[in-house]
Amino acid sequence: MEKLRPLDEDISPCLCPVDGRHGTPSAGRKTGEMSPSSGRSSVSPSNCVSAPSIKTRECASVPGTEIQHVSFFFVLQLEGKKERGGSGGLNKLCGVSLKYKPSKGNRLCQGLRKICNRVYSSSSAQKSTSCPNVSIVVRKILEQAQQNDVRIGAKLVRLHFHDCFVDGCDGSILLDNADGIQSEKDALPNINSAAGFDVVDDIKTALENVCPGVVSCADILALASQISVTLGGGPSWEVPLGRRDSRTANPAGANSDLPGPFESLSNVTSKFDNKGLDSTDLVALSGAHTFGRAKCSSFSPRLYSFSNTGNPDPSMDPAYRDTLRQTCPQGGNADTLANLDPSSPDGFDNDYFTNLQSNRGLLQTDQELFSTSGADTVAIVNRFGNSQSEFFDAFVQSMIKMGNISPLTGNNGEIRADCKRVN
Numbered sequence: 001m002e003k004l005r006p007l008d009e010d011i012s013p014c015l016c017p018v019d020g021r022h023g024t025p026s027a028g029r030k031t032g033e034m035s036p037s038s039g040r041s042s043v044s045p046s047n048c049v050s051a052p053s054i055k056t057r058e059c060a061s062v063p064g065t066e067i068q069h070v071s072f073f074f075v076l077q078l079e080g081k082k083e084r085g086g087s088g089g090l091n092k093l094c095g096v097s098l099k100y101k102p103s104k105g106n107r108l109c110q111g112l113r114k115i116c117n118r119v120y121s122s123s124s125a126q127k128s129t130s131c132p133n134v135s136i137v138v139r140k141i142l143e144q145a146q147q148n149d150v151r152i153g154a155k156l157v158r159l160h161f162h163d164c165f166v167d168g169c170d171g172s173i174l175l176d177n178a179d180g181i182q183s184e185k186d187a188l189p190n191i192n193s194a195a196g197f198d199v200v201d202d203i204k205t206a207l208e209n210v211c212p213g214v215v216s217c218a219d220i221l222a223l224a225s226q227i228s229v230t231l232g233g234g235p236s237w238e239v240p241l242g243r244r245d246s247r248t249a250n251p252a253g254a255n256s257d258l259p260g261p262f263e264s265l266s267n268v269t270s271k272f273d274n275k276g277l278d279s280t281d282l283v284a285l286s287g288a289h290t291f292g293r294a295k296c297s298s299f300s301p302r303l304y305s306f307s308n309t310g311n312p313d314p315s316m317d318p319a320y321r322d323t324l325r326q327t328c329p330q331g332g333n334a335d336t337l338a339n340l341d342p343s344s345p346d347g348f349d350n351d352y353f354t355n356l357q358s359n360r361g362l363l364q365t366d367q368e369l370f371s372t373s374g375a376d377t378v379a380i381v382n383r384f385g386n387s388q389s390e391f392f393d394a395f396v397q398s399m400i401k402m403g404n405i406s407p408l409t410g411n412n413g414e415i416r417a418d419c420k421r422v423n
């Protein structure tokens, strides 16, 4: 008789999917697992943001979303066939996935009950940590915001990146200056550049109305990023949730850890490496520059005096350079915007990579991925340029990886009531 697998293998983590469009989560799958090797911890059930909006066949009949109902929610897999177990049916909300071989019903049920009780017995797990329709609420607000600002999705994806690279995905970028808080918004990579904060506030207000104190600001950034990418025509994925918000900000960290547009590929690579992200992650995530804008100041030295040589960047297509010179004349307004992806500025696709292949990358750091001879990133750019689906698949994996950078969990941090200030 096959033994139940150890708990830590069998428990689906409580970074639960909020959206079932990507299919039924399978037993033992660890959607949002934090790798111990990177010093990240597993997320306890108390951090789970529930998935009541899951539309999968198995989840349709879930009667409740409160954690206290969970102890009997489990998946039974018998000879590859899924059955419903316990009184609650299958629930991916902190669901416990168990594999079992045929056994006497009662004994099995007792065993499951014991295990489930062990998992959910902590007092914090009794608190409600669910928020029905969280992704629907966020999506609605983003759709509305997009009507006034076609760039809002790009802004939010960038905020998530700038959040995660500074002490982990903890919503720290959203904090305003206050007593004891020096805002990251004033750090060099963000000041007069990072945007979308008002829409984050709108989302927070809407979520606090429907389920107060449940969804963190850090999770809002992760979720809003996924929905923005999807709305732009990109892939959809299950967003691991359960992050908590910081009580501090770190502008010095923003200055040191976020890469700038004039850095060498080796610098950028090592900044990603410091966060546990490899070259494939770097190239895939840079693909977020398939939408959004950059200011002339972020790239115009390439047009006129690249690295103070007095000559333009030789790795830029001359026709593209001429067009950009019209947008950004020498001595002109440094804040004028240009499209990061000249061929499909607002769509999420793999044009960013085909642009790089024809030397039409806007930022120096973009073009370097393709134009640095001998770099391992060249082949990856070619792979994504030649196949949009390979890019999409890699992008999803890397976004989940980036979203898992050092989250605050358990009793660390808080769920901010207002993303701009600590509670």
Ligand code: HEM
Pocket: 151, 153, 154, 155, 157, 158, 161, 192, 193, 194, 195, 259, 260, 261, 262, 268, 285, 286, 288, 289, 291, 292, 293, 294, 295, 296, 298, 340, 363, 365
């Ligand atoms: C590889 C290193 C990266 C560098 C050096 C970099 C740098 C920049 C710069 C300079 C801008 C324009 C800012 C401005 O001019 O105001 C920008 C925009 C943007 N970045 Fe990056 N970025 C990098 C990676 C990423 C990653 C990993 C993501 C997300 C996964 C991302 C998402 C975006 C988006 C969506 C925009 C457009 C934002 C808007 O329209 O407001 N970037 N980036």
